[in-house]
Amino acid sequence: MNVTGTPPSPARPVPRWTHTDDYYVDGAWVRSTAAARLPQIDPATGREWGTVPDCSAEDVDAALAAADRAFRTGPWARTTPSERAALLCRIADEVEARAAGTAVTNTLENGSPIGETRGAAANAAGILRHVAGLASWLEDEDVRPFPAGGAESVVRKDPVGPCVLIAPWNFPINLMVVKLAPALLAGCTVVMKPAPGTSLSIRFVVEACAAAGVPAGVVNLVTGGGEVGDRLVRHPLTAKVAFTGSTPVGRRIAAACGELLRPVTLELGGKSSAIVLEDADLERVAPALIRTCLRNTGQTCYISTRILAPSSRYDEVVDMVTRVVASAPQGDPFDEDTVFGPMASQAQYDVVRDHLDSAHAEGARATTGGHPADTDQGWFIEPTVFADVTPDMRVAREEVFGPVVSILRYDDLDEAVALANDTRFGLGGVVFSADPAAAQAVAERMDTGSVGVNFFASNHNAPFGGRHDSGLGVEYGIEGLAQYVTFKSIHRRLG
Structure with missing residues (x-):
């Protein structure tokens, strides 16, 4: 290998998971009904080291049904923002506890240098804790007077509903968590889909959510390619889509969400x-x-x-x-x-x-x-x-x-x-x-x-967000949290 540095060794680190046949739905790992599998390939050697299911339409239906059920009838609907914030902090602790395994798996998936991936868990935990600190924005009563007097409006921030979160392959942990954290704090439930080639490292985040006590159905995970993504985006139970990836794919998602009048956040390409x-x-x-x-x-x-x-x-x-x-x-x-x-x-x-x-x-x-x-x-x-x-x-x-x-x-x-x-x-x-x-x-x-x-x-x-062909909406900050709520004004007379 005629490059500076050490050539890849034939003996690679052993990841936590390799060949899997399950996806995460309603609080449990369940065998996929799909026959097809997606290879996970080490980019430094070109060798396959793992597989994940290319989930079926039945798998997608099950995941979104679980998310919808948890949103509408489960205990999640009765939690307060402060309670959800405490849960986010517990998830952060569990994510950090899995930092080493996350880094190894991430580097095997996409070839990012270990010095980069080793910081992924800490960064994800930082996002979770910061978003937890925004709970007061959801809890503070927002009362606005009528300009002519005599009445006022209470502005409520309600969770938008079951959200589909689709992350890319370059930073598969952080670009998922930056969607997951505000969605959970807002009171939404989620179905996550990582990129096809980086589908195993996100299992550490799912495991962290389960260990932290996230109720069944609130966090779900499916794996697969473009067809799975399209099913998720267009599914009748999907209330919102958040996507990071290429501009061409983002355009197709935007077109689908426009047709369905479905809110969407898109963080796309750049040429800065x-x-x-x-x-x-x-x-x-x-x-x-x-x-x-x-x-x-x-x-x-x-x-x-x-x-x-x-x-x-x-x-x-x-x-x-x-x-x-x-x-x-x-x-x-x-x-x-x-x-x-x-x-x-x-x-x-x-x-x-x-x-x-x-x-x-x-x-x-x-x-x-x-x-x-x-x-x-x-x-x-x-x-x-x-x-x-x-x-x-x-x-x-x-x-x-x-x-x-x-x-x-x-x-x-x-x-x-x-x-x-x-x-x-x-x-x-x-x-x-x-x-x-x-x-x-x-x-x-x-x-x-x-x-x-x-x-x-x-x-x-x-x-953080793009203009023009770089996307729609933003992530991070109060503005990123606002992408996961829908506003309702309750008008009442004074006296």
């Missing part, structure tokens, strides 16, 4: 920009570069894979980015030093390889990488920096979702902002500058859901 201002200290930019622009081997929706550099410092920026990316080890995702692992699947490997070919053909210059890695196993792409990229190139416009960053040139600040906004997406972004006020002013002009100043990170207390 990092604007390097002329005064930026590149030695301070360097340590933030990989997490901001290439996190999780470039398989992160909000990362800024387009770096916009001033013409006066273009060569300096290219040299710095090339040095940082070229020096970051690629190899076995179970190696503690690995920064770049494999692509999560053969399909994603093929997509990224096609983008590399397109960039070369259109005249982009690879300053490091630029090709599939020289290896006889796994789906590795060399971490790549493309210079001399122009805005019309495909690599500058489409989401690559791999370890590929493009560096574009701008002449003045207005051009930089115009380039950053010249995309059909609007999810993330970052501005690097020695002057935080100047960076803030540029961030205000960027047409995107989130922007960082000299770093980028999600804040559990602030809304």
Whole structure:
């Protein structure tokens, strides 16, 4: 394997679960009625290590019937937000207790470096505890006077009902929990469906819910591909859908939910920009570069894979980015030093390889990488920096979702902002500058859901969502919790 770092060992860690034939419904693991199984494949070796059911229509019906029954007639309907908040905190403790097993399984599923997946349980627990702290927003009485006087309205926040939660393969734990936590706090019940290739690590979350005392039917899990997802989205018992994934799939879900007048939250793709201002200290930019622009081997929706550099410092920026990316080890995702692992699947490997070919053909210059890695196993792409990229190139416009960053040139600040906004997406972004006020002013002009100043990170207390082709609605914060309630106004006369 001609890459930096340790090649994958034939002896891989042993996960908690491998070949399974069950799904979770009404508080128990039940054998699926489906004959078909989905393989779970180690992306670093290309070898199958597990299977899960491709759940049947009967399985989907059973899961949503359980969620509907628990919502309408079970003890869950009589719990208070404070009681549900206490339950979320217990789930958080149980999730953290399963951190090691979650990390191993997650890395075997999608090839994310162990340094990344080891933090998944703690991050998920943090989400659960933070959302628990929002219970007062649901409990506080909201009374609003009539403008003309003589009457008032009590505004109630009722749970929307059984929710379908669909998470992607790149961060399968956290991107599920960010939906699960507010849904449970609001009083909803859920049916979770992970991505087909990352269907075993989520069992640790289900196990944590059961250990924490979640009543039967409140949390359910089915596994499967697109047909299972479509059944869940269109099922007559589904009250709301929350989905994170690709924009094309998100469009189909949005169309179905629009037809059914069903609320939906969509967190979709991105093509975000990092604007390097002329005064930026590149030695301070360097340590933030990989997490901001290439996190999780470039398989992160909000990362800024387009770096916009001033013409006066273009060569300096290219040299710095090339040095940082070229020096970051690629190899076995179970190696503690690995920064770049494999692509999560053969399909994603093929997509990224096609983008590399397109960039070369259109005249982009690879300053490091630029090709599939020289290896006889796994789906590795060399971490790549493309210079001399122009805005019309495909690599500058489409989401690559791999370890590929493009560096574009701008002449003045207005051009930089115009380039950053010249995309059909609007999810993330970052501005690097020695002057935080100047960076803030540029961030205000960027047409995107989130922007960082000299770093980028999600804040559990602030809304995260995309504009344009990057989605609908938000997650995190009070605003994310509000996606799982339906409002009712009760009008009453005074006196």
